[in-house]
Amino acid sequence: xxxIPLDYPTLRLIWWLLLGVLLIGFAVxxxxxxxxxxxxxxxxxxxxxxxxxxxxxxxxxxxxxxxLILGGGAIFAAWPxxxxxxxxxxxxxxxxxxxALILRPVGFKFRSKVGDSRWRTFWDWGLFVGxxxxxxxxxxxxxxxxxxxxxxxxxxxxxxxxxxxxxxxNPFALLCGxxxxxxxxxxxxxxxxxxxxxxxxxxxxxxxxxxxxxxLALFALAGLxxxxxxxxxxxxxxxxxxxxSNPLRKEVAxxxxxxxxxxxxxxxxxxxxxxxxxxxxxxxLLLLVRRPLLAFFAxxxxxxxxxxxxxxxxxxxxxPSSQDPRSSLTVWDxxxxxxxxxVMLIATLFFMPIILAYTAWVYRIIAGKxxxxxxxSNVNAY
Amino acid sequence: xxxxxxVALSRLQFALTAMYHFLFVPLTLGLSLIMAIMESVYxxxxxxxxxxxxxxxxxxxxxxxxxxxxxGIVMEFQFGMNWSYYSHYxxxxxxxxxxxxxxxxxxxxxxxxxxxxxxxxxLSKLGHLTVTWLVALGANFSALWIxxxxxxxxxxxxxxxxxxxxxxxxxxxxAVIFNPVAQAKFVHTVSAGYVTxxxxxxxxxxxxxxxxxxxxxARRSMAVASSFGLAAALSVVVLxxxxxxxxxxxxxxxxxxxxxxxxxxxxxxxxxVFALPDQDSQSNRYEVQVPFALGLIATRSFSRELPxxxxxxxxxxxxxxxxxxxxxxxxxxxxxxxNDAARELLAEHWxxxxxxxxxxxxxxxxxxxxxxxxxxxxxxxxPHIAPIFWSFRLMVALGFYFIAFFALxxxxxxxxxxxxxxxxxxxxxxxxxxxWLAVELGWFVAEYGRQPWIIEGVLPTFYAVSDLSVxxxxxxxxxxxxxxxxxxxxxxxxxxxxxxxxxxxxEPQQGSAATGNGPQGPGLRHATAAYKE
Numbered sequence: 001x002x003x004i005p006l007d008y009p010t011l012r013l014i015w016w017l018l019l020g021v022l023l024i025g026f027a028v029x030x031x032x033x034x035x036x037x038x039x040x041x042x043x044x045x046x047x048x049x050x051x052x053x054x055x056x057x058x059x060x061x062x063x064x065x066x067x068l069i070l071g072g073g074a075i076f077a078a079w080p081x082x083x084x085x086x087x088x089x090x091x092x093x094x095x096x097x098x099x100a101l102i103l104r105p106v107g108f109k110f111r112s113k114v115g116d117s118r119w120r121t122f123w124d125w126g127l128f129v130g131x132x133x134x135x136x137x138x139x140x141x142x143x144x145x146x147x148x149x150x151x152x153x154x155x156x157x158x159x160x161x162x163x164x165x166x167x168x169x170n171p172f173a174l175l176c177g178x179x180x181x182x183x184x185x186x187x188x189x190x191x192x193x194x195x196x197x198x199x200x201x202x203x204x205x206x207x208x209x210x211x212x213x214x215x216l217a218l219f220a221l222a223g224l225x226x227x228x229x230x231x232x233x234x235x236x237x238x239x240x241x242x243x244x245s246n247p248l249r250k251e252v253a254x255x256x257x258x259x260x261x262x263x264x265x266x267x268x269x270x271x272x273x274x275x276x277x278x279x280x281x282x283x284x285l286l287l288l289v290r291r292p293l294l295a296f297f298a299x300x301x302x303x304x305x306x307x308x309x310x311x312x313x314x315x316x317x318x319x320p321s322s323q324d325p326r327s328s329l330t331v332w333d334x335x336x337x338x339x340x341x342x343v344m345l346i347a348t349l350f351f352m353p354i355i356l357a358y359t360a361w362v363y364r365i366i367a368g369k370x371x372x373x374x375x376x377s378n379v380n381a382y
Numbered sequence: 383x384x385x386x387x388x389v390a391l392s393r394l395q396f397a398l399t400a401m402y403h404f405l406f407v408p409l410t411l412g413l414s415l416i417m418a419i420m421e422s423v424y425x426x427x428x429x430x431x432x433x434x435x436x437x438x439x440x441x442x443x444x445x446x447x448x449x450x451x452x453x454g455i456v457m458e459f460q461f462g463m464n465w466s467y468y469s470h471y472x473x474x475x476x477x478x479x480x481x482x483x484x485x486x487x488x489x490x491x492x493x494x495x496x497x498x499x500x501x502x503x504x505l506s507k508l509g510h511l512t513v514t515w516l517v518a519l520g521a522n523f524s525a526l527w528i529x530x531x532x533x534x535x536x537x538x539x540x541x542x543x544x545x546x547x548x549x550x551x552x553x554x555x556x557a558v559i560f561n562p563v564a565q566a567k568f569v570h571t572v573s574a575g576y577v578t579x580x581x582x583x584x585x586x587x588x589x590x591x592x593x594x595x596x597x598x599x600a601r602r603s604m605a606v607a608s609s610f611g612l613a614a615a616l617s618v619v620v621l622x623x624x625x626x627x628x629x630x631x632x633x634x635x636x637x638x639x640x641x642x643x644x645x646x647x648x649x650x651x652x653x654x655v656f657a658l659p660d661q662d663s664q665s666n667r668y669e670v671q672v673p674f675a676l677g678l679i680a681t682r683s684f685s686r687e688l689p690x691x692x693x694x695x696x697x698x699x700x701x702x703x704x705x706x707x708x709x710x711x712x713x714x715x716x717x718x719x720x721n722d723a724a725r726e727l728l729a730e731h732w733x734x735x736x737x738x739x740x741x742x743x744x745x746x747x748x749x750x751x752x753x754x755x756x757x758x759x760x761x762x763x764x765p766h767i768a769p770i771f772w773s774f775r776l777m778v779a780l781g782f783y784f785i786a787f788f789a790l791x792x793x794x795x796x797x798x799x800x801x802x803x804x805x806x807x808x809x810x811x812x813x814x815x816x817x818w819l820a821v822e823l824g825w826f827v828a829e830y831g832r833q834p835w836i837i838e839g840v841l842p843t844f845y846a847v848s849d850l851s852v853x854x855x856x857x858x859x860x861x862x863x864x865x866x867x868x869x870x871x872x873x874x875x876x877x878x879x880x881x882x883x884x885x886x887x888x889e890p891q892q893g894s895a896a897t898g899n900g901p902q903g904p905g906l907r908h909a910t911a912a913y914k915e
Contacts, residue, residue: 058496058499058500059496059497059499059500059501060493060496061496062451062492062493062495062496063489063492063493063494063495063496065451065455065492066484066488066489066492066493068455069454069455069458069484069488070481070484070485070488070489072458072459072462073458073477073480073481073482073483073484074481074484075477076458076461076462076469076473076476076477076480076481077473077477077478077480077481078477078481080469080470080473080474080477080549081470081473083461083462083469083473083477084462084466084467084469084470084473084848085466086462087459087461087462087463087466087469088462088463088464088466088469088848088849088850091463091848091850091854091858092854092857092858094459094463095463095857095858095861098455098456098459099861099865101452101455102452102453102455102456102865102869103452104452105448105449105451105452106448106449106452106869106872106873108448109444109445109447109448110445110448110872110876113445113876113879113880114876114879155716156548157470157547157548157549158467158470158849159466159467159470159848159849160849161848161849244544244546244547245547246546246547246548336473336474336477336551337474337544337547337551337552339551339552339553339555340474340475340477340478340551340552343478343552343555344478344481344482347478347481347482347485347486348485351482351485351486351489352485355485355489355493358490358493358494359489359493362493362494362496362497365497365501365504365505366496366497366500366501366504377503378499378500378502378503379437379886380437380440380441380444380499380500380502381500
């Protein structure tokens with residue numbers, strides 16, 4: 001223990017931030033190819049156009065998807081109870097997510113390997129499902145986290161879950177799912193209008209502008225619901241930040257609008273929603289004035305803001321329990337041991353800069369718009 | 383009480399998805415290195431044929447890799463989905479290698495795989511070669527961390543039970559990384575992957591030679607694969623032996639099960655070549671034994687005894703009783719966390735706590751367990767012997783077959799005599815499924831042989847499941863089976879299609895292969911031009 005220069009609360013806070021970084025990393029990096037997949041059947045009409053769309057993400061989607069893999073691994077390593085409860089609780093939803101995600105690798109790889117148009121159309125819709133369904137489900141999951149999830153722990157800390165798939169599909173969660181979907185469609189549209197030429201780029205620009213408007217409206221609507229309808233959770237027992245990771249040692253109450261209390265206590269947290277609205281609005285405007293690269297970064301900023309808003313509203317909760325509020329998982333009682341958090345922090349600090357560096361290098365190598373010429377000159381093109 | 387149907391179905395689903403995923407992983411491991419070797423030859427000699435070979439094997443690699451990625455996501459999520467108590471109980475240790483795998487290995491592999499396919503025209507020769515090696519390196523690092531995680535399930539070092547959080551927590555991360563079981567398994571497993579890649583290349587190349595197509599490339603491919611495969615096949619068996627040796631140290635029940643050894647034998651123990659193990663009577667029928675052999679292989683000594691299954695069950699019964707003392711202390715501690723006497727008692731007995739948890743199968747309040755139930759729990763530590771005994775023997779036989787096969791291939795290759803020995807080409811062609819059979823058997827021996835434990839001696843498998851219904855599992859198993867079957871059909875069909883199409887040859891010799899209804903469709907309009915350079 002004396003080997004670790006940081007105390008337990010600090011480590012927990014750092015890993016809460018890193019959880020945010022990884023989820024935002026996933027939404028920004030994998031998000032644009034989920035959005036691109038969703039837009040594929042709509043922005044491209046001919047086979048060449050569809051191949052152009054697919055090939056804008058062809059060289060990078062595999063690396064991007066590792067953000068999701070890493071996010072899963074980091075939740076497992078740093079927040080084991082969160083991983084255990086959420087993945088088993090959302091069981092059938094997770095299965096749908098996996099089924100949709102499985103369509104992507106094979107869709108990209110198999111699509112253009114056969115010339116038959118029915119074959120290609122099939123995989124195009126496969127890529128659409130592989131893009132839209134994960135975008136929707138992750139948003140629905142966040143919505144349900146904000147509502148609280150029906151689980152509890154036994155004395156052995158065995159998690160039990162009392163809800164089904166249909167319980168997840170409530171109006172508020174679906175609203176959050178639509179926020180997520182429209183946000184990633186916007187993100188994909190900025191990418192496409194940057195990486196392609198007219199007419200695909202023009203169509204993407206139009207879809208993107210609509211998606212920006214939709215995201216703004218839906219995000220605002222979700223905010224109103226959180227303020228006036230959703231019950232937030234608050235810790236009512238004394239907050240012990242360095243206690244053992246045992247969720248059953250606290251008391252929790254619920255109150256409508258409770259998720260907004262952090263913004264009273266810490267006004268700086270308002271930067272989350274401000275960046276959310278600002279980034280998305282800016283991305284829409286930049287698309288209109290044909291500055292797609294800047295629009296891409298603005299939309300990334302918007303994603304950063306929207307996901308931060310969810311995380312900051314919940315803090316210190318990670319996963320509240322609607323059935324047994326004291327079983328709720330918080331930053332202070334659902335982490336790994338200090339040693340694991342420390343080792344994982346070292347590993348992350350060591351590898352993350354390397355990952356960012358070679359990722360940037362890869363994007364530089366593949367820079368430039370994708371055109372029919374690329375499709376013809378590269379035998380490996382999708 | 384835990385629903386044993388849910389346990390059985392969860393295990394079935396994990397076995398199905400893991401063994402399916404493991405159809406693609408070994409080929410990725412082996413073929414990535416073979417491609418890297420071929421491309422290295424291209425960069426060193428500048429001869430275009432080696433580039434075209436890399437491209438051809440790369441296409442097949444890509445189809446296989448996509449399936450590996452698709453099925454790999456399922457693996458990582460499944461621990462939380464189906465094994466939530468496991469995830470809670472050991473996530474503090476088990477999660478870390480999985481996360482580091484993402485950071486160190488999979489990011490590398492997945493980021494550069496895109497450039498491998500899209501970077502041919504955008505990178506220098508050396509630049510692209512570096513990318514190919516990084517992909518291969520990433521794949522192998524990936525295997526390292528996964529096997530560190532798996533090795534810990536077999537031999538849970540460097541961790542201790544924390545009663546306040548009701549889970550295992552890490553004490554010594556270095557011990558987890560340098561776990562001898564993990565290290566032996568890593569080299570054994572990646573070598574098996576290299577063998578798989580080498581047989582794949584041998585087999586496809588033999589197909590071309592038998593058809594009289596692409597001979598130049600096929601001969602060169604076989605030359606690479608036979609030397610690479612020989613080294614790998616030797617390594618598999620040597621490291622398999624190392625793996626067996628460390629298993630003897632740390633998983634005595636597993637080695638006894640693999641050997642069908644019911645009674646402790648005088649050292650050095652004989653090796654049973656053939657037997658029909660009978661679980662009920664705890665004995666073997668029709669035994670054929672080689673004196674001394676097992677003792678020498680497993681303990682590397684003439685004097686150390688190998689404990690038999692029946693003695694191990696006796697030991698397990700003592701451990702169940704010791705674990706119950708620990709469990710009582712745990713409950714006392716939960717009632718009053720200041721109870722220092724209970725804390726000390728638990729510290730003495732936590733290592734056997736898992737044995738007490740075996741009783742949870744029979745009753746919730748395990749402190750009330752009867753002597754019969756304790757005896758039954760101890761007996762539960764014995765896995766099903768016959769499937770393990772036979773899977774192990776078949777795997778070993780295949781291992782020796784691969785050595786013989788590659789030794790012969792190496793000899794023929796050095797004499798340039800493949801085409802004169804068409805019988806060998808037929809053998810090579812039909813050997814294609816064998817490495818897959820061997821690696822799946824290996825997975826089975828390692829994981830089924832660990833039962834009833836999910837973490838050896840620490841957590842029983844049945845106790846690790848999620849709170850799911852039978853219907854949840856029926857739905858997802860049906861979903862995975864349907865989905866995976868369809869994907870397998872498409873995958874094999876595509877692989878065959880691209881194998882039949884063969885590598886591109888310089889114009890005009892094989893021009894017809896790349897035109898007409900070429901699988902790339904419109905994309906191939908100028909593709910042949912790109913090949914010429």
